[in-house]
Amino acid sequence: MKIPSLLTLGAITVATALVATGCATRGDTSEGQASVTRTARTSCDTNGVAQGITDSKIKLGMFTPLTGPLAAPGNGALKGFQFALDKVNAAGGVQGRQVEVVAEDDQYDAAVAQQAARRLETSEGVFAFAGGIGTPNFVGVLPFIKEKHIPAVGPYAPSNQVGVMQNPDVYMIWPNFIDEYNVALSWLMKEQKPASISFVQQVGDVGDDALTGIKKALDGSGLTIGTTQTVEPTMTDFSAVAQALKNKNSALVALVAGPVVVGQVIAAMNQIGYKPKLLAQSDITDESFLSEYGKAVEGMTVPTKVAPFASDEPLVKEFVSDYTKTTGAAPTMWNAVGYTQALVTIKALQDAPALTRDCLAFSLESMKDFKTGLIPPVTFGPNSRQGTNAVGVARIEDGKAVQVAPFQAVTGR
Structure with missing residues (x-):
């Protein structure tokens, strides 16, 4: 398999410069949060922080749930991430170096994630954070990332606090839950016209953002939420x-x-x-979930962040075929999430003028229309940390997610 556009290891091409250096005025980027407007630059600090880089290796760090309530997504994404690294390493690596990821189990717990991130930065000496699954655990590490200026690429943490210029070191490639629920519920109301709605909300950013998206979709419809029931990740009795x-x-x-x-x-x-009738988040399209709960969720509407594997997109077909051939098992949505996180990370490493943190940030901010096939093209800029903001809609039919509305960019954010 060829990783799309990533395995040519000749001269490094630096995109025409759109990378932040300073600040001028303040503006709004997402849900009323103020941000710093940055001017473009054309260079980076080639002598800056380069820990985790040797003549033969690039060491990345990931904190993600490998045990606990989100162990299956965490392990699935890690496997997909490692799959991409194995491919690029077999083809010669990145800038003549093998890429390694050190994964720490954060148990989907913010306090544990903070400890894991500190170990990765201080004890393991990683170059950057990449990948990872979970919102509360990642949000808990945001202050540390900002303090240390550690680049963090593609975390699957769809909080409205991520992908904004208040956290300039985080490069987000997944739409947030506000956009997910706004798009999916708006489609569902148009197509199915439900007369009333109730809501089951996880406590914290995940639930709050989804609720905001639902309220956006309901605005002007005359509908209100009948009842809201709150749940915790560790609950076991839902009677x-x-x-x-x-x-x-x-x-x-x-x-x-x-x-x-x-x-x-x-x-x-x-x-x-x-x-x-049911509506839930994009995670529900994962094959392991559908194999267990498929009959119970038949007909459910779900937003999508990852292209369905039945897509005609050549890069999707290539991923599914090669993953199945290499591992002996068909990929899951979480494998695809980790694979995509790795592709964006590898692309940024390859295009960095030097392997320093500042030059990695330069490369990320210069990324434009990078195509993985599995998600919409990724573009960052000096004033943008949200690499994609497009959401699709699917319906569960016969235990599979069937796309009913294509990816569409969310406007008016």
């Missing part, structure tokens, strides 16, 4: 939640939580005979 939802008897239940929690809430609703 009371299911009963409260049934008592309200809304035509549509929207859910946002870890995939296991979403599945268990729906199973609890089914057990008491309550089977409304």
Whole structure:
């Protein structure tokens, strides 16, 4: 397999410069958060911080849940990330070096993630953070990343706090939950016209952002949320939640939580005979979730961040074919997430004028329309840390996610 546009290791091409150096005026980038407007530059500090770089190796760090409630997504994405590294390393590496990732288990816990990030930075001496799964754990590390100016590439942490210029060292490639739920619910209301809606909300940024997106979609519709039931990642008994939802008897239940929690809430609703229309986050398109809960979620509407594997896109077909041939198993959505995170990281490393943190930031900020095939083209800039903001919509049919609306850029953010 050829990793798209990444394995030519000749002269480094530096994109015509759109990289931040200073600040001028303040503006807004997302949901009313103020940001610094930066001017472009044409160079980077080639003698800057280069820890984790030797003549033969580039060491990256990842903190991600390998145990706990999000262990399956964390391990799946790590496997996809490593798959991409194995391919590029077999083809000669990046700038003559092999790329290694050191993964620390953060258990989907902010405090544990903070400890893991510090170990990666101080004990392991990693060059940059790359990949990783989970919102509260990553958001908990944001102050440390900002303090140390550690580049962090592509975390799957769809919080409205990520992908904004308040965190200039973080390069986001996934739309946030506000956009996910706004796009998916807007489509569902147009197509299915539910008469009432209830909401199951995970406590914290994940749930708050989804709620904001739902309210955006409901604006002007005359509908309001009938009841909101809160859940925690560690909960195991959802009978009371299911009963409260049934008592309200809304035509549509929207859910946002870890995939296991979403599945268990729906199973609890089914057990008491309550089977409304369903809406949940893009994570639900993962094949491992659908293999366990497919019958219970038949007909569910979900936003999509990753192209369905049945896509005609050549790069998607190539990934599915090569992953299956190499590993002996068909890829999951989480494998694709990790693979995509790695592709963006590798591209930035290859295009960096020198292997310093400042030059990696230069390369990332200069990235324009980089195509992985699995997500919309990635573009950053001196005033943009949101590499993509396009959301699709799928419906679960016969245990598979079937795209019903293509990726479309979210406007008016």
